[in-house]
Amino acid sequence: MIKGLFFILLFYFLGEMLSLLIGGFMPGSVLGMILLFLSLFFKLLKPEYVKDAATVITKNMAVFFVPAGVGLMAYYDILSKNLVAIVAAISISTILTIIAVALVQERFEKRRMKGEKTDE
Amino acid sequence: MNEWINNLRPILSSEVFLLMLCLGSFLLGVLIYKKTNISLLQPLLITMVIIIPFLKITGIEYKTFYENTRILNFMLGPSVVALGYVLYDQVGHLKGNLFSILTAVLVGGIVGIGTVVIVAELLGANHSLVASLAPKSVTTPIAMNLAEKHGGVSSLTAIFVVVCGMFGGLVGPIILRKIGVKSKIAKGLAMGSSAHALGTARAMEMGALEGAISGLAIGLMGIMTALLIPFAEKLLF
Numbered sequence: 302m303i304k305g306l307f308f309i310l311l312f313y314f315l316g317e318m319l320s321l322l323i324g325g326f327m328p329g330s331v332l333g334m335i336l337l338f339l340s341l342f343f344k345l346l347k348p349e350y351v352k353d354a355a356t357v358i359t360k361n362m363a364v365f366f367v368p369a370g371v372g373l374m375a376y377y378d379i380l381s382k383n384l385v386a387i388v389a390a391i392s393i394s395t396i397l398t399i400i401a402v403a404l405v406q407e408r409f410e411k412r413r414m415k416g417e418k419t420d421e
Numbered sequence: 422m423n424e425w426i427n428n429l430r431p432i433l434s435s436e437v438f439l440l441m442l443c444l445g446s447f448l449l450g451v452l453i454y455k456k457t458n459i460s461l462l463q464p465l466l467i468t469m470v471i472i473i474p475f476l477k478i479t480g481i482e483y484k485t486f487y488e489n490t491r492i493l494n495f496m497l498g499p500s501v502v503a504l505g506y507v508l509y510d511q512v513g514h515l516k517g518n519l520f521s522i523l524t525a526v527l528v529g530g531i532v533g534i535g536t537v538v539i540v541a542e543l544l545g546a547n548h549s550l551v552a553s554l555a556p557k558s559v560t561t562p563i564a565m566n567l568a569e570k571h572g573g574v575s576s577l578t579a580i581f582v583v584v585c586g587m588f589g590g591l592v593g594p595i596i597l598r599k600i601g602v603k604s605k606i607a608k609g610l611a612m613g614s615s616a617h618a619l620g621t622a623r624a625m626e627m628g629a630l631e632g633a634i635s636g637l638a639i640g641l642m643g644i645m646t647a648l649l650i651p652f653a654e655k656l657l658f
Contacts, residue, residue: 306499309499309502309503310499312502312505313498313499313502316502325566326647327563327643327644327647328562328563328566328643329498329562330497330498330499330501330502330560330562330563331501331560331563331639331640331643331644333498333501333502333505334501334502334503334504334505334508334640335505335640336505337502337503337505337506337509338505338506338508338509338512341505341506341509342509342512348506348509348510351503351506352506354503355503355504355505355506355507356506356507358496358499358500358503359500359503359504359506359507359621359625359632359636360625362500362618362619362621362622363447363463363464363465363618363619363622364443364444364447364464364465364468364493365493365494365496365497365500365618366465366497366561366583366586366618366619367443367446367447367465367468367469367472367490367493368443368486368487368490368491368493368494369494369561369579369580369582369583370465370468370469370580370583370587371469371472371473371476371483371486371487372483372487372576372579372580372583373469373473373580373583373584374473374476374477374483375483375484375576376576376577376580379550379577380580383545383546383550385544386540386541386544386545386546386550387541387546387550387554387581387584389540389541389544390536390537390538390540390541390544390546390554391537391554391557391581391584391585391588392588392592393536393537393540394532394533394534394536394537394540394557394558395533395557395558395585395588395589395592395615395616396592396596397532397533397536398529398532398533398536398558398589398611398614398615399589399592399593399596399597399611399612399615399616400596400600400611401525401528401529401532401533402525402526402528402529402607402610402611402614402615402638403525403597403600403602403604403607403608403610403611404600404602404607405521405524405525405528405529406518406521406522406525406604406606406607406610406611407602407603407604407607409518409520409521409524409525410518410521410604410606410607413517413521
């Protein structure tokens, strides 16, 4: 577990370094995720090392949003003044994003499956 | 009563108590969510409903709360990194789907940023609010970064990210069922690219593959959003 946490922090750190190098264009956490994935994929790191820690952390991600979520109370005034715009923008956009992404991916998969069938 | 609270405030605003309160409320949230099976009762929402009134009643400022529970916020970073393992674990399922996944997330990014900006502007939001809303679909560290770069308020963005994540996590499974999506990859991708880690938490409930793809989508949507926002700013802001 400690080993796993260490490696996750190590890759986070490497990601942050890389992020600095490219002028903050992409956040360190995402770069760290990509680096960890590549190291596992190219067998530079044994999956057993990070398995337990990674599983525990990713299974409980929602709890890490508590401090930010409680922040709602600090911005009550700005939020309530623009409530309609904020709620409408977020909900419409989120619904359309879900539909767009799911349909594009499924369309591709269906087309590929049809293609495989005609090949036979 | 007031004096009581005043005497207790140092211990009520201590790190140990606030962290215990966070985890305890969240556990209670999980319990209620599992027992009732009502998707509106998300653990995070229940936690907020407990903690916000608590802070109001005891007169503890949000700043104090935030500083003393910083470790939780910090863990957002490692949790994104840890998704690299989940992705590795499920990489076999990606075979032959790479092009479609990239296309789907790109379309999702354009739709997501485009609609949030247009709707907010039509309803009279000012530039800083629009810039704070634009990166709402990506995970907090990325979104805050992007908002600041383009004239938004990063702490407002942090809230929009949470609201968007809760909303997407809530309605996502329902919408996917309504439009009849069967593909596990499509489901995971839609959850992660619309509602980041909170969507992924719901996707994990659907299955390991959905969860892993959703984790991948967080990263991809982060990259796409970083690439698309400069264009959106020129065209729409």
